[in-house]
Amino acid sequence: MKSRRLLIRAAATLVALAAIGLWLRCHRDGPEAGAKPPQERSPVRSTTAAAVPAPTAAIRLLEGYGDPSTPPLDDLRKLHRVASGYYSVVKDASRFPIGGNEDLAAALRGENPNRETFVPAGHPLFLDDGRIGDRWGNPMIVHPIGWKQLEFRSAGPDRKPFTEDDVVVDAKGNPAG
Amino acid sequence: MRTRRQFLGEASCAAIGSTSILSTLLNLTMANHASAQNGPSTDRKALVCVFLSGGCDTFNLLIPRDSPGGYDEYAASRSGLAIPRGELLPLDFTDGQGRSYGLHPSCTGLAEMFNGLGGDPAKKRASLVANVGTLIEPIPNKQAYLNGSIALPKALFSHRDQIEQWQTSVPQGMQVLSGWGGRAADVIHSTLNTEQTAGYYMPMNFSLAGNSTFQIGRSEGQFVITGGGALSFTGAQGQSAVHAAKRDALQGIVATPVEDHYDNLFHRTHSRITANSIERSAEFQTYFSTPSSAVTNVIAAAEFPSEWPSSQFQAAVKTIAIREQLKLRRQTIFIEYGGWDHHSELLTNHSRMLGRLDACLLAFQRALDALGLTDDVITFTCSDFGRTLRSNGQGTDHAWSGNQIVMGGPVAGGQVLGSYPSLVIDGDDDIGRGGRIYPKTSADEFFCEMLQWFGVTPSDMDTVLPNIGNFFDPSGGGKPLGFTV
Known part of the structure; x- marks a missing residue:
């Protein structure tokens, strides 16, 4: 009986220590601590460089977002997959309509009919002003063609939208532009 | 052989x-041909819908002029996209709040039709309906929208859904799609197009823009034509x-x-x-293909522009002019002018396109007047949605409510109807994120008044506009907005 109590105490102590350790690690690696120093034109950090607390399916889809070693089109494809996933979960077409970047960004953070967080605030997907950004630090252009049909456009390296270097995926997720 | x-x-x-074939076949499945009935009416009327697809920025079409006042709100919210006050075309109208208005400088023809053709105040052919949009039920205030207590249209701000909803007037969605023009045909083709006898059948809905949801009814359909007339097999x-x-x-x-x-x-x-x-x-x-010389001469003299979408308007004149031969007392005509999705280069492109639209509308009305059809046709605009008041740097983005044009002899011209909103960003009429104005007048009210004139009875009105009872009682004897004579 006595040995059983000792065993329970030891287990409880271990759990407490593990929790403290995890909490300390989260703080050390949190968005502030893990943020890259200012770079020339890369406010959107690669998700490989930043730790995110609870990896949702959307976060996993966004792994490598903004990674300069990958083609820019990959970022838009990832975002398109996240949006498709969002619409597969959120069925209410009336409330919290998505008319552009700010709407989609807020919806992914939890401002949606399900009150579900798909991508938490502070994730590198978001710019400082809360909008979804591209790898060059510009707000992504989110163009609603129809319900569940979003077209994404990055202004590209020249940072001017609707120019030749824009990177675009259409509402089906295919390259366009 | x-x-x-x-x-x-x-x-x-x-x-x-194949597209032509499909359009023709799909739209000629109108099975229930009109049987001869003795209708009381001998008048002839046409409704012409001009759909501005892409989402026309109509807060740069109809603009408050009073300053200090509405213009200053406008200029502050639109910043670099604001039209200078001195360039606005003044409208001879002041609303109940003492507001005055002007039109975009490209709309000289519309301004003339609003103020009186040729300077004649007896010839006011055009009015504008302010702050109109898709609604299921009225929105009493901004908070009611924000707290989610109001039934809202499906997928606001998206092109396809909002185009569809302007054409169905059922913003909650439909399992089997039909448009309000088509449903109007369902209830009036057999009762008003009574000259069609002995197996003769000619549909009353003509589309110059391919298949449109607007004109698909449950039994009636649309006849797709082009600027050159019927599609050829x-x-x-x-x-x-x-x-x-x-x-x-x-x-x-x-x-x-x-x-x-x-x-x-x-x-x-x-x-x-x-x-x-x-x-x-x-x-x-x-x-x-063999219009009378009068029609040919009138079209030639009406000064239609040479560019698109002029050919659609000219074909509409001809289609209305041959209504007696076609044995039609009622017609709807669908015209589409696309390309209004001005996320960039708004000032330049919007101005150019408004100029073309304006020239077409003026020429169209001139032609109708010259053919003695003034009192038989109402022409009106629709568009996916209005656009954000705030500039995205180059243009504007998708929003909700907007302003629409209605014109013709049956229109009490020279009015701005509805409730023009405050254009203050994040103000009482903005539901947020860049100046998205919510509608205070429903598309249903706008359509209902035209359908009353067209001959849809009060008892049939909710068949054509299922949500109308949320805004207006058609059996009450009044008019929803008051723009028809």
Whole structure:
């Protein structure tokens, strides 16, 4: 009986220590601590460089977002997959309509009919002003063609939208532009 | 000798424009032909819908002029996209709040029709309906929208859904799609187009922009035409041996009972629709392609612009002008002018397109007036949505409510109807994220008043506009907005 109590105490102590350790690690690696120093034109950090607390399916889809070693089109494809996933979960077409970047960004953070967080605030997907950004630090252009049909456009390296270097995926997720 | 089977097989090939065929066939499935009934009406009326697809920025079309006042709100919210006050075309109208208005400088024709054609105040042909949009039920205030207590249209701010909803007027969505023009035809074609007797059938809905949801009814459909008239089953009136063979085969189909050749019900139905379509097309084209010299001269003198979408408006004049030959007392005509999705280069492109639209509208009204059709036609605009007041740097983004044009002899011109909103960003009328104005007048009210004039009875109004009871009682004897004479 006595040995059983000792065993329970030891287990409880271990759990407490593990929790403290995890909490300390989260703080050390949190968005502030893990943020890259200012770079020339890369406010959107690669998700490989930043730790995110609870990896949702959307976060996993966004792994490598903004990674300069990958083609820019990959970022838009990832975002398109996240949006498709969002619409597969959120069925209410009336409330919290998505008319552009700010709407989609807020919806992914939890401002949606399900009150579900798909991508938490502070994730590198978001710019400082809360909008979804591209790898060059510009707000992504989110163009609603129809319900569940979003077209994404990055202004590209020249940072001017609707120019030749824009990177675009259409509402089906295919390259366009 | 080609058999009819061979012909129909050929018809599905690329030799004949498959889109044209499909448009014609799909839209000629109107099964319930009008039976002769004794209608009381001998008048003739047409509703012409000009759909500005893409989402026209109509807060840069109808602009407050009073300063200090509405113009200053406008200028502050639109910043770099604001039209200078001195360039606005003044409208001779002051609303109940003492607001005055102006039009975009490209809209000289519309301003003239608003203030009186040729400076004659007795010829005010145009009004504007302010702050109108898709609604299921009224939104009493911004908070009601924000707290989610109001039934809202499906997928606001998206092109396809909002285009569809302007055309269905059922923003909650429909399981089987039909448009309010089509449903209007369902209830009035057989009762008002009473000259169609003894098996004669000509649909009342004409689309100059392919298939449109607007004109699809439950039993009535649309007749798709082009600037050149009816779609041809044999290509562009060619003289080659292939064209001649197709014409022979067509004549054979029309001349012989199709039941003789097909065992399968689907084939029979398909063939009958084809034969009917060919007959309707030929009938229509007979009159359309040989307009009276009066019509030809009037169109030539009306100063239609040479650019798109002028040909649609000219074809609309001709289609209305031959209504007696077609035995139609009621017609709807659908015109589409696309390209208004100005996320960039708004100032330049919007100005250019408004100029073209304005020239078309003025020429169209001039032509109708010259043909003595002034009091028989109401022309109105619709668009996917209004746009954000705030600039995205180059243009504006998708929003909700906007302003629409309504014109014609039956319109009490020279008015700005509805409730023009505050244009303050994040103000009482902005639901947020860049100046998205919510509608205070429903598209249903806008349409209902035209349908009253068109002859839809109060008891049929909720068949055509299922949500109208949420905004207006059609049996009460009044008008929803008051823009018809």
